[in-house]
Amino acid sequence: MAAITLDNVGKTYAGGTRALSGMSIDIAPGEFVVLVGPSGCGKSTLLRMIAGLETVTEGTIRIGERVVNTVEPADRNIAMVFQNYALYPHMTVRQNLAYGLKNRGTPRDEIDRRVAEAAQILEIGPYLDRKPRQLSGGQRQRVAMGRAIVREPAAFLFDEPLSNLDAKLRVTMRSEIRQLQRRLGTTSVYVTHDQVEAMTLADRLVVLNAGRIEQIGTPLQVYRHPATTFVAGFIGAPAMNLLPAQIADGQLHLAGAAVAPMTRAGGPVTLGIRPEDLRRDPAGPIRMRLRHVEELGHARLLHGQIGDSAAVCTVTDTAPPDPEIRLSIDPGQCHLFDAQTGARLTGA
Amino acid sequence: MVENRPLLTFLAHGALILGVIVVAFPVYLALIASTHPVSAFSSGVIPLLPGREMAANYATMLGQGISTAGAPPLWGLLGNSLVMALAIALGKIAISITSAFAIVYFRFPLRNLAFWAIFITLMLPVEVRIVPTFKVVADLGMLNSYAGLTIPLIASATATFLFRQVFLTIPDELLEAARIDGAGPLRFFRDILLPLSRTNIAALFVILFIYGWNQYLWPLLITTDERFYTIVAAIKRMAETADAEPYWNLIMASAVLAMLPPVLVVIAMQRLFVKGLIETEK
Numbered sequence: 029m030a031a032i033t034l035d036n037v038g039k040t041y042a043g044g045t046r047a048l049s050g051m052s053i054d055i056a057p058g059e060f061v062v063l064v065g066p067s068g069c070g071k072s073t074l075l076r077m078i079a080g081l082e083t084v085t086e087g088t089i090r091i092g093e094r095v096v097n098t099v100e101p102a103d104r105n106i107a108m109v110f111q112n113y114a115l116y117p118h119m120t121v122r123q124n125l126a127y128g129l130k131n132r133g134t135p136r137d138e139i140d141r142r143v144a145e146a147a148q149i150l151e152i153g154p155y156l157d158r159k160p161r162q163l164s165g166g167q168r169q170r171v172a173m174g175r176a177i178v179r180e181p182a183a184f185l186f187d188e189p190l191s192n193l194d195a196k197l198r199v200t201m202r203s204e205i206r207q208l209q210r211r212l213g214t215t216s217v218y219v220t221h222d223q224v225e226a227m228t229l230a231d232r233l234v235v236l237n238a239g240r241i242e243q244i245g246t247p248l249q250v251y252r253h254p255a256t257t258f259v260a261g262f263i264g265a266p267a268m269n270l271l272p273a274q275i276a277d278g279q280l281h282l283a284g285a286a287v288a289p290m291t292r293a294g295g296p297v298t299l300g301i302r303p304e305d306l307r308r309d310p311a312g313p314i315r316m317r318l319r320h321v322e323e324l325g326h327a328r329l330l331h332g333q334i335g336d337s338a339a340v341c342t343v344t345d346t347a348p349p350d351p352e353i354r355l356s357i358d359p360g361q362c363h364l365f366d367a368q369t370g371a372r373l374t375g376a
Numbered sequence: 377m378v379e380n381r382p383l384l385t386f387l388a389h390g391a392l393i394l395g396v397i398v399v400a401f402p403v404y405l406a407l408i409a410s411t412h413p414v415s416a417f418s419s420g421v422i423p424l425l426p427g428r429e430m431a432a433n434y435a436t437m438l439g440q441g442i443s444t445a446g447a448p449p450l451w452g453l454l455g456n457s458l459v460m461a462l463a464i465a466l467g468k469i470a471i472s473i474t475s476a477f478a479i480v481y482f483r484f485p486l487r488n489l490a491f492w493a494i495f496i497t498l499m500l501p502v503e504v505r506i507v508p509t510f511k512v513v514a515d516l517g518m519l520n521s522y523a524g525l526t527i528p529l530i531a532s533a534t535a536t537f538l539f540r541q542v543f544l545t546i547p548d549e550l551l552e553a554a555r556i557d558g559a560g561p562l563r564f565f566r567d568i569l570l571p572l573s574r575t576n577i578a579a580l581f582v583i584l585f586i587y588g589w590n591q592y593l594w595p596l597l598i599t600t601d602e603r604f605y606t607i608v609a610a611i612k613r614m615a616e617t618a619d620a621e622p623y624w625n626l627i628m629a630s631a632v633l634a635m636l637p638p639v640l641v642v643i644a645m646q647r648l649f650v651k652g653l654i655e656t657e658k
């Protein structure tokens with residue numbers, strides 16, 4: 029268990045691709061940090077830099093007290109779980125688990141003890157003498173986790189470990205990973221582009237976009253107070269509505285109608301409002317033209333248009349929707365962002 | 377594809393059977409010829425049915441050879457051929473797999489040059505460079521030696537590209553996982569690459585063993601001492617008698633014996649072959 033400290037870390041690939049810049053993250057010992065962001069934002073690059081598989085071109089990475097910028101992956105005392113498992117296909121599960129320990133000269137009985145322990149924790153005991161190709165995807169995933177935990181490393185690094193599994197198994201494995209991490213108390217960095225996975229697993233989220241940090245915070249902080257329009261649109265499903273609005277005369281104006289009292293300097297803003305915070309209200313000031321309805325069972329998503337912008341509204345009643353719906357909002361649920369920069373306007 | 381057209385089946389089988397006959401008939405002739413006394417050939421008609429001298433003919437060849445035709449006992453010849461074929465097969469595999477390892481997994485200065493240099497050796501088999509190679513081998517004093525028989529044949533890149541292809545199909549994550557597991561380059565090579573190329577190595581071994589065993593021109597050229605004759609080259613010498621009729625029965629017995637080791641290798645390796653085909657480990 030060790031802290032991981034990134035200080036102003038950047039990465040430019042040999043070809044000149046600028047993948048990351050200005051990454052400063054302090055990960056406390058035992059913390060579960062999830063790096064989340066859209067495809068190509070640099071999540072894997074950052075994780076692989078922590079692992080030592082990619083060179084660090086700027087800044088410093090510390091694991092514990094030690095600067096590890098030029099330390100070999102094997103000497104960083106980390107373990108990594110790969111998306112495609114990367115199990116050694118010609119070795120049995122037992123040999124897969126033992127390989128890293130064997131290379132470090134761990135005594136035989138110690139290896140046996142740790143393999144047995146990991147097998148028991150992950151319930152892979154019955155498969156220890158099988159080859160990876162004789163296992164299902166979920167079982168392979170467990171073996172990959174087992175290979176990480178037998179090493180008893182200072183940190184686990186996960187690169188989208190669940191994305192090859194089917195939806196149901198993903199949910200099960202997700203909570204197993206969380207429980208396992210709690211139980212072992214090992215510092216973990218987990219990469220995913222799935223925001224549900226990110227929200228459910230993380231002690232803290234790091235939202236990345238285009239090689240930069242958009243926001244760092246607990247899942248609730250990030251959900252309740254998104255720092256930018258990017259985070260607002262990325263975290264939460266269905267995504268937050270982002271609508272162009274105006275503040276004038278102490279009122280927030282949306283598509284020509286005053287929708288909520290707002291005491292701040294006038295001018296254009298971007299209004300962020302979650303679909304579940306758009307309330308159906310026959311006397312509401314907001315008019316939404318309905319395009320189509322998505323039935324979820326426990327709720328319905330009404331897709332439509334407010335002014336010129338697409339918007340989504342979640343409703344739980346089953347009344348047949350009209351072609352034009354009236355909605356109202358609570359000023360407390362409004363997120364206001366700078367119309368130009370997309371940064372959150374404080375006090376909103 | 378399931379088709380049921382009797383005529384097509386008939387034609388296909390007919391073609392296959394014909395092919396087998398064309399290949400197998402000369403072998404049959406050789407086998408039959410090796411069972412007759414030498415007098416059976418003087419009439420100019422090759423017998424088609426087995427004779428009674430089989431044991432005697434084979435015993436002669438294995439025990440004494442044909443001293444008049446300058447053929448030593450076959451044991452020695454078979455031994456030399458075996459040494460040459462094994463050395464060529466193993467040597468080529470060792471060189472190819474290590475150079476493929478270097479090319480695929482290391483970034484070193486002049487890597488491209490090395491790559492092309494290896495590539496060019498593909499275009500220069502021994503037959504093409506036979507005169508300069510002979511000169512080099514002669515100057516190095518390697519005529520009439522196992523080194524002279526094998527080294528010039530080992531030194532080409534036949535299999536480097538095959539192994540390169542195999543290595544390229546091994547996912548990068550495996551290398552990365554091994555790095556994190558504390559495996560250096562040599563350990564990665566020994567523990568991961570070698571086992572994963574096992575079936576390819578077996579297939580190559582069969583091909584290269586037969587290639588080495590069947591070498592004819594090169595051994596003929598550089599061996600003048602009968603202690604280093606190989607069997608394939610020696611058969612040619614046996615048939616080359618100046619005045620007497622060649623001992624066809626004995627020559628055919630030698631030919632049959634010369635065919636056996638490659639057949640044994642193929643049979644022995646067949647299981648690995650098939651395993652390599654049906655079991656994908658990567």
Ligand SMILES: Nc1ncnc2c1ncn2[C@@H]1O[C@H](COP(=O)(O)OP(=O)(O)OP(=O)(O)O)[C@@H](O)[C@H]1O
Nearest residue numbers: 041043045047066067068069070071072073074221
């Ligand atoms: N070896 C490389 N050489 C050059 N550029 C690279 C290399 N690897 C990644 N990149 C670039 O760096 C950026 C970040 O890539 P990275 O793999 O970290 O994305 P990611 O966030 O993991 O995406 P995904 O969710 O699709 O896995 C991308 O623009 C990518 O094109």
Ligand SMILES: [Mg+2]
Nearest residue numbers: 071072073187
């Ligand atoms: Mg990635």
